[in-house]
Amino acid sequence: MNIINHLSIIDTANTIDYSNGEIKGESLINATKYLKELPNIFEDQQSFENTDPNKIIYEVQAFLPVKEGLEGGLFFGKTIIYPGKIGDEYFMTKGHFHEKPDRGEFYWGIQGEGILLLMDKNRNTWAEKMYPGSLHYINGHIAHRTINIGESILSFGACWPSDAGHNYQEIMDNGFSARLKEIKGKPQLIPVR
């Protein structure tokens, strides 16, 4: 952390590369998600088992300038999802609700082509297209998952309150109420019966 002296003009410790969303500087965390860490996400168990468990599905980078859980702070992140499929489902994030459901989040598309899957508490699911420049406001009560439907990397930025937290339980137990599948070469939302 830079020491702020009276009347000093300092260089910020963190920078962002607008071409790919990469953040550089201090207070960063990096997380790599391998296929083996994502059981119960993809429907096709056979394809899941036939794919290298050490395949990287997505990577998250986040600038956490304050302690996680602190009220009033903000976090800033970038996620990359690699292109690929397990069965007829595209590579995607785990997806979560916020622990504090009155904390919203912004996402914005940086590279590639994706889908932001959204689901409310009553399990109504819908989706928004993600592309370079797309901007998404996610109401705090809504579960969110991102999916790469393209043939190159999907990268997107995120900004969320430092006390929002992640609640993965509902999605781990019951998933979303619709799955995004590639059918005849096109992404389609299919309700889960």
Ligand SMILES: O=P(O)(O)OC[C@H]1O[C@H](O)[C@H](O)[C@@H](O)[C@@H]1O
């Ligand atoms: O945590 P997941 O559901 O796997 O999503 C991956 C990540 O996507 C974005 O970057 C969010 O802002 C992060 O908070 C989240 O961790």
